[in-house]
Amino acid sequence: MAAVWDFADFDDHEHVHMFTDRASGLKAVVAVHSSHMGPAAGGARFWHYAHKADAITDALRLSRGMSYKNAMAGLPLGGGKAVILADANGRKSPEMLRAFGRAVQSLGGQYVTAEDVGISLPDMVTIGQETRFVCGLPVENGAAGGDPGPFTALGTYLGIKAAIQQYFGYDRAKDVRVAVQGVGSVGGNVARRLAAEGAILTLADANVDRAKALADELGAEVADAQAILTQDADVLSPNALGAVLNVNSIDQLRVPIVAGAANNQLATPEDGQRLHDRGIIFAPDYVINAGGIINVGLEYLGQGSREEVEARIGQIPERLVEIWTESQASGRPASVVADHMAQAMIGRA
Structure with missing residues (x-):
């Protein structure tokens, strides 16, 4: 497999991480495209890829998109994305999600995770047991956050x-x-x-x-x-x-x-x-x-209510x-x- 620098979608990414946890079966990629605007924020995708290189390509493309999305939405957040590789049967366990949470925590806040395809609100709660660099968690009515x-x-x-x-x-x-x-x-x-x-x-x-x-x-x-x-x-x-x-x-x-x-x-x-x-x-x-990241981004930043979220979405x-x-x-x-x-x-x- 080519070095990550040689991937067509590598766009001067600041860093790209590969994580493996043998006990839980976790295989994940975390790509940080830019932290110019703030910590790199973007969801975690749980998906089966025919080739592992496709997972890296997805992480690179999606993280670059998050840099652009967060900037255009006026959020003080950079762009990052995670991909958790599913097997052909789509098996996902609490142990795997907690291992992913530990992987995110190990980055010390350089990447903030949230929901994406294949990841649910309860999954985020499980991930959040191992890291504080997470958003899209259940919130009280009227507050920013929750399902994006x-x-x-x-x-x-x-x-x-x-x-x-x-x-x-x-x-x-x-x-x-x-x-x-x-x-x-x-x-x-x-x-x-x-x-x-x-x-x-x-x-x-x-x-x-x-x-x-x-x-x-x-x-x-x-x-x-x-x-x-x-x-x-x-x-x-x-x-x-x-x-x-x-x-x-x-x-x-x-x-x-x-x-x-x-x-x-x-x-x-x-x-x-x-x-x-x-x-x-x-x-x-x-x-x-951008509506979803506006919602969970303001949740993570502690800056918004549901009313503020909807007002910002109204600017799209x-x-x-x-x-x-x-x-x-x-x-x-x-x-x-x-x-x-x-x-x-x-x-x-």
């Missing part, structure tokens, strides 16, 4: 409405056709918010039963998880895993707007240019999906409009404009 999913969904919903306003000139979701890929914790809540406003939904998920159940609840249609990318709609909202926008899928898109919560939606940087060339409005993922549409306005003025893709803004904030212009 609903807050990510809120910001994504507001971002979708901002994109509708940008393209169609009206700020409403009623009768807007939205194709939602991924209806888990975040995508499901996005779909519910849109349905409540009268949007016409088509849903897709790798878990077909979950998609059908939500479609029955909301009066929506169901599509195949891949076919959703070619759905004739007004908005495509990717809310599952990343790299869904590539040279092939972009050519087949039948929407004027792409706005969703999935991390790293662009398979390559060039795919942002491909969207721009097609005249598609793209909401950079680390801007639109303003940041998107700023990006789209600059994109139109400069002729550069929205993805490039957002990257340059974030890079300037973390001292990497």
Whole structure:
């Protein structure tokens, strides 16, 4: 396997750690991209990778995204990410989670962990038994913190409405056709918010039963998880895993707007240019999906109430409009404009 410096997604990361705990079976990667703005914060992902190198790539890409996300959200936090490697059966134990907590604690606060794909609120409580560098823990009503999913969904919903306003000139979701890929914790809540406003939904998920159940609840249609990318709609909202926008899928898109919560939606940087060339409005993922880290970040910093969290999430549409306005003025893709803004904030212009 190549040295970490040779990975295509290594971006002058400050440090990358590999952890193993034989007793519990833990294998984990923690990548710290930047601490320019503060301690590196980002969730821990529990996932099965066909190749261990893919886990390192994921950690590198996701941690860089967290640097950009936290900076663009105005949080005094750097960017980091953890990946816990699951076996093919997805076995996860309290012993493994506590071992991961000890690994985080050993970094002395350079990395602050939280939930991501495959990690739940109870899992965070277990991890928190071994480290104080953790957020996304249960909190009292009215306080920042807890499950970040609903807050990510809120910001994504507001971002979708901002994109509708940008393209169609009206700020409403009623009768807007939205194709939602991924209806888990975040995508499901996005779909519910849109349905409540009268949007016409088509849903897709790798878990077909979950998609059908939500479609029955909301009066929506169901599509195949891949076919959703070619759905004739007004908005495509990717809310599952990343790299869904590539040279092939972009050519087949039948929407004027792409706005969703999935991390790293662009398979390559060039795919942002491909969207721009097609005249598609793209909401950079680390801007639109910042609601979750705003919630748990303020929890960790001890700086916010639920009211403050929602007020900051309410600023997401303003940041998107700023990006789209600059994109139109400069002729550069929205993805490039957002990257340059974030890079300037973390001292990497």
